[in-house]
Amino acid sequence: MNVESSLDEGETATNGRVLSLRGISKNFGAVAALTDVELDISAGEVVAVVGDNGAGKSTLVKVLAGVHAADAGTIEFLGSQVTVNNPQRALDLGIATVFQDLALCDNLDVVANLFLHNELAPMRLDEVAMEVRSWELLKQLAAKIPSVRIPIASLSGGQRQTVAIARSLLLEPKLIILDEPTAALGVAQTAEVLNLVERLRENGLAVMMISHNMEDVRAVADRIAVLRLGRNNGDFKTEDVSTEDVVAAITGATDNAVSRRVSQTTATSPEDAS
Amino acid sequence: MTRTDESTPSVAADLQDERLRGPEDIGGMFKIAIERIRGGDLGVLPVVVGLIIIWTIFQSLNSSFLSSANLSNLLMEMSAVGVIALGIVCVLLVGEIDLSVGSVSGLSAAVLGTTFAKSDWPIALGLVVAVLTGTVIGLIYAQVYSRFGVPSFVISLAGLLGILGLQLETLGKSGTINLPFDSVIVKFGQLWFVPDVVSYVLVLLAIGGFLATRVMRARAREASGLSAPSWQLLALQAGALAVLLLGALAYLNQGRGVGWMFVLFVVLVLVLHYALTRTQWGRSVFAVGGNEEAARRSGVNVTRVYLSVFVLCSTLAALGGVLAAGRLAAAAQSSGAGDVNLNAIAAAVIGGTSLFGGRGSAFAALLGILVIQSISSGLTLLNLDASYRFMVTCVVLLLAVMVDSVSRRSRASHGRA
Numbered sequence: 001m002n003v004e005s006s007l008d009e010g011e012t013a014t015n016g017r018v019l020s021l022r023g024i025s026k027n028f029g030a031v032a033a034l035t036d037v038e039l040d041i042s043a044g045e046v047v048a049v050v051g052d053n054g055a056g057k058s059t060l061v062k063v064l065a066g067v068h069a070a071d072a073g074t075i076e077f078l079g080s081q082v083t084v085n086n087p088q089r090a091l092d093l094g095i096a097t098v099f100q101d102l103a104l105c106d107n108l109d110v111v112a113n114l115f116l117h118n119e120l121a122p123m124r125l126d127e128v129a130m131e132v133r134s135w136e137l138l139k140q141l142a143a144k145i146p147s148v149r150i151p152i153a154s155l156s157g158g159q160r161q162t163v164a165i166a167r168s169l170l171l172e173p174k175l176i177i178l179d180e181p182t183a184a185l186g187v188a189q190t191a192e193v194l195n196l197v198e199r200l201r202e203n204g205l206a207v208m209m210i211s212h213n214m215e216d217v218r219a220v221a222d223r224i225a226v227l228r229l230g231r232n233n234g235d236f237k238t239e240d241v242s243t244e245d246v247v248a249a250i251t252g253a254t255d256n257a258v259s260r261r262v263s264q265t266t267a268t269s270p271e272d273a274s
Numbered sequence: 275m276t277r278t279d280e281s282t283p284s285v286a287a288d289l290q291d292e293r294l295r296g297p298e299d300i301g302g303m304f305k306i307a308i309e310r311i312r313g314g315d316l317g318v319l320p321v322v323v324g325l326i327i328i329w330t331i332f333q334s335l336n337s338s339f340l341s342s343a344n345l346s347n348l349l350m351e352m353s354a355v356g357v358i359a360l361g362i363v364c365v366l367l368v369g370e371i372d373l374s375v376g377s378v379s380g381l382s383a384a385v386l387g388t389t390f391a392k393s394d395w396p397i398a399l400g401l402v403v404a405v406l407t408g409t410v411i412g413l414i415y416a417q418v419y420s421r422f423g424v425p426s427f428v429i430s431l432a433g434l435l436g437i438l439g440l441q442l443e444t445l446g447k448s449g450t451i452n453l454p455f456d457s458v459i460v461k462f463g464q465l466w467f468v469p470d471v472v473s474y475v476l477v478l479l480a481i482g483g484f485l486a487t488r489v490m491r492a493r494a495r496e497a498s499g500l501s502a503p504s505w506q507l508l509a510l511q512a513g514a515l516a517v518l519l520l521g522a523l524a525y526l527n528q529g530r531g532v533g534w535m536f537v538l539f540v541v542l543v544l545v546l547h548y549a550l551t552r553t554q555w556g557r558s559v560f561a562v563g564g565n566e567e568a569a570r571r572s573g574v575n576v577t578r579v580y581l582s583v584f585v586l587c588s589t590l591a592a593l594g595g596v597l598a599a600g601r602l603a604a605a606a607q608s609s610g611a612g613d614v615n616l617n618a619i620a621a622a623v624i625g626g627t628s629l630f631g632g633r634g635s636a637f638a639a640l641l642g643i644l645v646i647q648s649i650s651s652g653l654t655l656l657n658l659d660a661s662y663r664f665m666v667t668c669v670v671l672l673l674a675v676m677v678d679s680v681s682r683r684s685r686a687s688h689g690r691a
Binding site for chain 1: 287288491494495498499500552553554555557558560561563564565567568569571572573574632633685686
């Protein structure tokens with residue numbers, strides 16, 4: 001299975017498996033945050049990881065980003081088994097993570113943020129080359145940023161998200177993890193970020209998106225993986241699953257607050273009378 | 275496409291957004307500058323305005339204030355504390371503080387006194403040991419800071435006392451060690467001035483260097499399809515700089531001219547400016563000052579950045595102490611005592627370095643110390659003693675911090691960091 005070539009073509013085919021998790025477990029003292037978690041993501045595929053608060057989504061992100069090491073299980077990346085024990089290792093492998101708080105420096109301009117710690121020519125910064133590369137990256141994302149020489153503080157939430165994603169693309173990753181990319185955004189900006197996610201897929205990247213928002217998930221994800229209390233609780237193709245089924249998997253019961261509410265409203269709505 | 279013509283059909287890669295207004299010409303440059311100032315991005319404006327006010331007041335009170343002899347003396351007098359202020363700029367940039375720079379400078383003066391003057395060590399060795407004393411202190415601060423997480427404010431406050439004790443102990447019972455007048459360091463501090471011809475050559479070299487780097491940068495940008503400042507703009511900037519520097523130099527050269535110690539200070543400012551703006555280390559310093567966690571997640575070794583900054587600050591403080599000892603021709607109990615500490619910190623802040631981290635430049639030390647020293651010199655000429663100097667400096671420092679805080683708020687509301 002030649003993963004590299006299929007990725008470099010930038011095709012949307014989903015034949016190349018990028019990430020494969022088997023039996024991932026992580027304990028914090030007496031709390032089993034993750035138990036036997038499995039997850040597969042292929043190139044050119046967007047997988048949404050959903051789950052309630054405390055389901056283990058963030059822990060899974062941190063395991064993949066190298067912030068926490070898994071206690072058990074194997075991580076297979078691009079066909080070979082790997083260990084991710086620190087953030088730099090994750091970046092070196094080609095796993096880029098955009099954290100929820102974005103981690104940008106407000107006082108630095110866009111170029112400085114994009115290249116932070118990856119500056120070209122460390123002893124005599126090559127500002128021109130960095131600026132040119134910044135524009136390339138932002139164009140690739142069809143980003144609407146007026147200038148790369150303005151401080152991050154003057155950008156909107158959506159623009160910041162774009163910069164954070166662009167920064168994760170700088171090292172040409174194979175897998176990009178977005179932690180709640182739309183959580184703090186308005187309607188238009190959310191749409192922008194979702195467009196961005198689709199563009200990443202078109203570019204042949206594997207995308208793992210953590211989200212609470214079912215609408216966003218359904219809009220862009222090819223597959224939805226559900227975590228519940230640190231365990232896998234369903235893996236659906238987006239087109240053949242209803243939101244109710246996903247919610248049921250998230251909450252762990254077909255009879256839950258959300259489904260009861262849905263059934264109440266559908267029972268009273270006229271077009272459901274047949 | 276060798277010139278940025280309006281008729282050029284292709285727009286530079288970085289100016290394609292229709293919302294963007296670039297400094298196309300000289301008028302546009304001024305317009306943008308005014309908007310930046312309105313938005314709270316004051317830059318060096320407050321300090322330049324302050325300097326003009328201070329100079330006008332003192333000149334009207336005593337006509338010898340702006341005499342070339344007094345200005346020459348002022349530049350020599352400010353160099354030692356200016357060097358200390360350079361180190362303060364670095365720690366302020368990462369959002370920390372060092373309150374012990376005065377004591378460190380006093381200790382290094384004392385070390386120079388005992389090794390060179392008292393124990394007859396070679397002057398070079400004495401100087402190196404004195405400056406390294408500062409380096410060691412910086413290393414200790416950095417270890418305490420990063421291993422135990424003690425705030426730098428407390429570490430350096432403790433350091434202030436401890437190092438003052440060490441200084442007194444080093445000086446011994448007499449409390450003062452005189453440095454011989456024929457020694458290099460005293461000559462450097464008091465007597466060595468740049469010959470007129472050499473000074474003009476140095477300034478012309480500096481202007482040439484400035485113009486050359488600007489032109490090279492503009493060429494590189496154009497070659498990569500980015501916008502570049504027009505030739506007229508570059509020529510205007512270089513011309514303005516030349517008029518300013520050559521005019522000042524011609525005036526100073528009517529009297530004693532410019533001391534080598536001031537030249538050393540300016541060179542240090544330029545080196546630090548380069549390091550802060552054009553190297554990866556400088557980027558990391560600003561990043562840590564802006565958002566430490568973001569810097570860490572990007573892979574910046576935050577501990578090492580703090581280490582470098584604390585070491586640099588203490589080392590520069592020690593160097594400043596040695597220069598001050600040369601100027602005074604003695605190491606005394608009063609070396610580095612009194613207002614040295616606060617003058618250095620005030621200079622950095624008055625020059626436009628933010629106390630909140632992440633904003634500032636090496637030139638802040640130069641401009642800030644010029645303000646502080648002008649006040650000090652002006653009050654001395656008026657025969658007012660230290661009591662007034664303290665009070666006036668207090669007001670100026672407070673004003674500077676207020677400007678910093680208010681412009682920070684204004685920047686936040688105008689979307690500038």
